Amino acid sequence: MIRLFKVKEKQRELAENANGGSPIKKQSAGELRLHKDISELNLPKSCSMSFPNGKDDLMNFEVSIRPDEGYYFGGTFLFSFQVSPIYPHEAPKVKCKTKVYHPNIDLEGNVCLNILREDWKPVLNINTVIYGLYHLFTEPNSEDPLNHDAAAVLRDNPKMFESNVKRAMYGGYVGQTYFPRCM
Amino acid sequence: MADAAPPSKSRDLDKLLLRPGNLVGPTFDPGVQLRDDLQEYARVLVVGAGGLGCELLKDLALSGFKNLEVIDMDRIEVTNLNRQFLFRLEDVGKPKAEVAAKRVMERVSGVNIVPHFCRIEDKDIEFYNDFNIIALGLDSIEARSYINAVACSFLEYDSDDNPREETMKPMVDGGTEGFKGHARVIVPGVTPCFECTIWLFPPQVKFPLCTLAETPRNAAHCIEYAHLIKWDEVHSGQAFDPDNPDHMKWVYDEAVKRAELFGIPGVTYSLTQGVVKNIIPAIASTNAIISAACTLETLKIASGCSKTLSNYLTYNGVEGLHTKVTEFVKDKDCLVCGPGVLIELDTTVTLKKFIDMLEEDPKVLMTKASITYHGKNLYMQAPPVLEEMTRSNLELPLYDLMDKIPKDVLHATGTINKDDKKSSGLRKLRVVFKGIDGVTDMDMAGGA
Numbered sequence A: 001m002i003r004l005f006k007v008k009e010k011q012r013e014l015a016e017n018a019n020g021g022s023p024i025k026k027q028s029a030g031e032l033r034l035h036k037d038i039s040e041l042n043l044p045k046s047c048s049m050s051f052p053n054g055k056d057d058l059m060n061f062e063v064s065i066r067p068d069e070g071y072y073f074g075g076t077f078l079f080s081f082q083v084s085p086i087y088p089h090e091a092p093k094v095k096c097k098t099k100v101y102h103p104n105i106d107l108e109g110n111v112c113l114n115i116l117r118e119d120w121k122p123v124l125n126i127n128t129v130i131y132g133l134y135h136l137f138t139e140p141n142s143e144d145p146l147n148h149d150a151a152a153v154l155r156d157n158p159k160m161f162e163s164n165v166k167r168a169m170y171g172g173y174v175g176q177t178y179f180p181r182c183m
Numbered sequence B: 001m002a003d004a005a006p007p008s009k010s011r012d013l014d015k016l017l018l019r020p021g022n023l024v025g026p027t028f029d030p031g032v033q034l035r036d037d038l039q040e041y042a043r044v045l046v047v048g049a050g051g052l053g054c055e056l057l058k059d060l061a062l063s064g065f066k067n068l069e070v071i072d073m074d075r076i077e078v079t080n081l082n083r084q085f086l087f088r089l090e091d092v093g094k095p096k097a098e099v100a101a102k103r104v105m106e107r108v109s110g111v112n113i114v115p116h117f118c119r120i121e122d123k124d125i126e127f128y129n130d131f132n133i134i135a136l137g138l139d140s141i142e143a144r145s146y147i148n149a150v151a152c153s154f155l156e157y158d159s160d161d162n163p164r165e166e167t168m169k170p171m172v173d174g175g176t177e178g179f180k181g182h183a184r185v186i187v188p189g190v191t192p193c194f195e196c197t198i199w200l201f202p203p204q205v206k207f208p209l210c211t212l213a214e215t216p217r218n219a220a221h222c223i224e225y226a227h228l229i230k231w232d233e234v235h236s237g238q239a240f241d242p243d244n245p246d247h248m249k250w251v252y253d254e255a256v257k258r259a260e261l262f263g264i265p266g267v268t269y270s271l272t273q274g275v276v277k278n279i280i281p282a283i284a285s286t287n288a289i290i291s292a293a294c295t296l297e298t299l300k301i302a303s304g305c306s307k308t309l310s311n312y313l314t315y316n317g318v319e320g321l322h323t324k325v326t327e328f329v330k331d332k333d334c335l336v337c338g339p340g341v342l343i344e345l346d347t348t349v350t351l352k353k354f355i356d357m358l359e360e361d362p363k364v365l366m367t368k369a370s371i372t373y374h375g376k377n378l379y380m381q382a383p384p385v386l387e388e389m390t391r392s393n394l395e396l397p398l399y400d401l402m403d404k405i406p407k408d409v410l411h412a413t414g415t416i417n418k419d420d421k422k423s424s425g426l427r428k429l430r431v432v433f434k435g436i437d438g439v440t441d442m443d444m445a446g447g448a
Helices: A002-015 A029-039 A126-138 A148-156 A158-170 B011-017 B032-041 B051-062 B096-107 B125-129 B141-153 B195-200 B209-214 B219-234 B245-262 B269-277 B284-303 B351-360 B384-395
Strands: A047-050 A060-065 A077-082 A093-096 A172-174 A177-179 B043-047 B067-071 B112-116 B133-137 B171-177 B180-186 B312-316 B322-326 B341-345 B366-373 B376-379 B407-418 B421-433
Touching: A002 B032, A002 B284, A029 A126, A029 B141, A029 B366, A029 B407, A029 B421, A047 B384, A060 A126, A077 A126, A148 A158, A158 A172, A158 A177, B011 B032, B011 B284, B032 B067, B032 B284, B043 B051, B051 B067, B051 B096, B051 B133, B051 B171, B051 B284, B067 B096, B096 B112, B125 B141, B133 B141, B133 B284, B141 B171, B141 B195, B171 B284, B180 B284, B209 B219, B219 B245, B219 B269, B245 B269, B284 B312, B351 B366, B351 B376, B351 B384, B376 B384
Parallel strands: B043 B067, B043 B133, B067 B112, B133 B171, B341 B421
Antiparallel strands: A047 A060, A060 A077, A077 A093, A172 A177, B171 B180, B180 B312, B312 B322, B366 B376, B366 B407, B407 B421
16 A cells, blocks of 8 residues: 555645644444434433433433332432443443342442343343342342341342331331431 | 565564465555555544553554554553563553553664543544554453444445445454454444444353352352442441542451451452453463554554455464454444434424424334433433423424534434234434535444
């Protein structure tokens, strides 16, 4: 391609002074795939989304989930999503912003959901993740504990687990931990 | 013929460049002129000045390239010195790009290397357009994906969807992990781009959080527990910085405590660094072999002295030695390097009308399209909050929404109805507005 390079180098020298390229924002392939995921979302009524940085930043958004059955009925739980430019090669990073008494979510907001880590596949999408999160509230699971105490109570004494969840959601202490109201 | 060549310090190179051969590329024109032109006109950018970058700079300089630039955001660390041979103990803490450029210029006369100590994203897109070939010595998917998108954005297609040679920005990509490595040639529009074959990368191993929290079984579990769970518990809000030695030491100490609690052996400081930063020990010889292959490809692309690698070489030195070349194929619908669908429009067409047209266009056949243009979401069908925020654009002319640029690329997602089958799809569209001054033909940017 050297002949081409030679021609280009001469053009470059000519154009050196007449510079006028406008900087264009690069949209990564990950952003485009995310655009597809988001524009095809089909969420249950119990889930809603918001985009804190406006309509053009899809890489950071929040999902609020209001379970319509189960232990967590009536509560509202907010999750933040952070999506990498190499999405879907890498799963979105999801944190629970609402402090919750839950066997699979710890007090720092880490979420134990298999498809967010070890079982993430590029064919999965944002919709699957949101449904996965929703599922955590209808079917909390004592087998994969992240909050050890909550998991033990759920396993050994579901009635007490239920009342602990209620107490936490109304705003109050479970053991030594205070949970702000999220009803 | 050989006696026509003047005595030269590039004697070995001359064997390739001054004589005809059987395996040469179609445009190969051997002679002293070619050698001189390579020195004068070929401008090569080396991305990364680490293990591969040091080798690449040295190899390119010794292969007769005289106009080189190198970009790297890192500073030299002690642990680099065993293989990043351009650096000395007294260089620790200095920018890699600057020291590497200086050292090669000291040793190879006549070569000029311009260093850039910054992130690749900090440079204007046009910076990258100044080079004829980009050689990549990187260690991350993100960085490769970024450079690939930039290089492919220069590519233009003609009205028959053929890539225009003068807009191609060839890349030569090297990568190593321990005793394994790859070298590949990416000529956008001709060979598969990085995004066409991103599925080649195996997913990263990630441990379930609950395993870390509850039932750690090995040293890596203990380290990830300290890194992912314990850190947040103790340092509320403060982000973990893998390049901060104090942070790393903290994670190591916590991991040791955790390992003792569960009776797990094997947590060391270097394993902690390895797990947290996802490091596989680098092997100097692998870097040397892969860089040599990349440099030879760079020389082949520039001079045509031989056909280029087509298009993906893997090297494995774990047991004995194995190399193989695989010819990967382009994804014709690739959003980054593909031509997309050419659409001609009047400047008066509204966004709503445009979305309706996509349903009818035989090359698109897309219903319920959402449209995005260089990161601006012009219209979103879902979720309701975004639909509402973008609805007012529907009645505006697309030409205005595209900042009155006569030809450009946008992307549409929606339901594609093909052969009575519905599937969701993402399409690249090359939009050209009719009757705008300055657009004399249908050629247009095919950038992502």
